[in-house]
Amino acid sequence: MLKIWGRTNSTNVKKVLWAAEETGVTYENIAAGGAFGIVSDPEYRAKNPNGLVPTLEDGDLVLWESNTIVRYIAARYGNPELFIADVGQRAKAERWMDWATSSLALPFRDVFWNVVRLTPDKQDLTAKDNGLKTCSKLFAMVDEALASQPYLSGSKFGVGDIPVGCFVYAWFEMAIERPDLPHLKSWYEQLKLRPAYRKSVMIPLT
Template identity: 60%
Template sequence: MLKIWGRPNSTNVKKALWAAAELDLEYEHIIAGGAHGIVDTPEFRALNPNGLVPVIEDDGFILWESNAIARYLAAKYGVGKLWIDDAARRADAEKWMDWASTTLASPFVDIIWHTVRLPEDKRDPAIKARGVTAFAKALEVPEKALSGQPWLSGAEFGIGDIPLGVFVYAWMELPIDRPEFPHLTAWYKRLQERPAYARSVMTPLT
């Protein structure tokens, strides 16, 4: 059986859980990371020497890095679902996975840590504001893309929607001031209608 290590409030872990849920895969979820520990044990470091989550084990195959995990699960189990056979269309969808990780991760950390994760006396409003500004500026890119197609993956939902979909859940639900992005908001509403998204992503942020 597929095993997934990671804490359920982790943005990166949610990608793996969501991909597995979209594919109706049975899996064992092993809570690890943050306050749950485990990641510094020799046993876990043998799985991922970086000591980070998520990590999966699938029939003896060990894999870490959240986007790689989503791609792997889609390729192995998602033919006709998450996987896109056409190489050009697949690459066009997958670029959003890497874009979300390289462009949104840094401002996202500033936002979530200085909104909910840190004790109130440790939160810095200036850092939070800087993160919100940078995140909002970046969202102008998918907002434009979604004005001409329903999903980042194209005409149908696919793996390209997963990383940003996880980030946007926090963006939409945290108590922050957000500019209006009508196409992104409509896309988020479509995500909320997916049972796998509701079960795997729409969970507590702390």
């Protein structure tokens, strides 16, 4: 049985849980990180020297880095729709996975922490406002891409939709001002119809 280490309110852990749910593979989620601790324990560091979540165990195979884990689950347990058979189309989809990490994650964190996680006396409103401006521009790029195709993976849902899909849930559910991005909104509404998304991603924001 797969073991997925990580707290369920982590965006990176949500990616992995969502991918696992999409494939229907049996897995065990072991709470770790944040209030659950464990990630500094020597036993955990032997699996993941970064001391971060998620970590995947599949028999003797141990993986860390959320996008890598999503790709592995899709390739090992998914179908050709989730792990796109055409190499070129899959690469076009997967670029959104890496873009979510390299471009979106940092400014999004400034918004999320200052809206959801930090108490008012600890909030950095300048960082929040700058994050909102940057995220609005970045999500406009996603909106433009979705103007010509229903999913970031192309004509059908696939691995390329998972990382940005985890961020977009909080983007629409946080009490913030957002630009009107109709294609992004339509995509989000389609994701909300997926049982795996509702179970793994659409949980209370904490």
